[in-house]
Amino acid sequence: MVQTLTDGRTNLVIILGMMQVSKKIPFDDPQVLLGVRALYVVTNVIILGIYFYIQTKINAKKDLTTLKYVEPPPMGSQEEPKLVTTTVHSYDMSQLRGMYKSQLMGVAMMAFMHLYMKYTNPLLIQSIIPLKGAFEGNLSKIYLLGQPAVGDLKRPWKAAGGMMGMGGGGEVKSDRKSIEQAEKAGSGGVKEE
Template identity: 70%
Template structure:
């Protein structure tokens, strides 16, 4: 049975929750406080999850070397860069990126709710980020204990564009690309 794409389920949740949020009486202060509490609890769960993962990463001390070629950002005109790191450092960087992404989402939601007085997005933003956190490769590997093979083999591909519609982009790991980057002298210094 083919699995349903996370982007499709996110879209279905968003459309469904938009209909549900139209029926929520946000003008009632108790309902509004309940929705705010739901949003805060959702974010606390996500931050707690990432904190727990960062502790697991540090305790595992996976010092296996990981080499890959990081593609240049679109339109930058730069060459792809060779990255040599460890699995522990790579996973730590991924957790830091997730923290940053979550904080940006909270800041944007705070602006929309506090300054623009939007309340409907609180409901959707209580569910989608939590769902996305539990679908992340970090959670699959470090919480659910899935082996880092196949799609979970590091370095992980990043989904591109809004809601992942831009296709998968990410580091190149084939031996020829790594050797070409080493010969070209693009990066390669191991971060200590």
């Protein structure tokens, strides 16, 4: 939780700082605009390269250790928490798919804002924040930086909340009592492949 707050504050400082810097950049100059666009494209290529490297490391390790956890229902839903039985490999691949999807959605939104709405300032900010996030993700810490999967990196990971860590339907639980309750309730338990 403390790490999330620190990351949020750091991102806020970067955004505010880059907003001030971007006010001084002459985006009217075609050469400057081309340079900022190139920076944005290069950082996204680097991010996709990082994700691809992580994918190769996940597939090379192919950890088939069974992982059980109780997934909370969506916020506002009347559903029961669902038991998920999977493998570390499948879990990591699903997390990586989410990272790819998030990055591509960010690129699509930035393309709309820049090409259709003619905003140029966010290009600079979006060249830095996603790159920082790619290096700070749990998969990067494990597969890129070689940190052991213990403590905050022990799977399953806490879902990142919405704005400033708020929101979400609850916490993912992996303790024995929660898993046994979900098994008795018969909520899920189908192994993902």
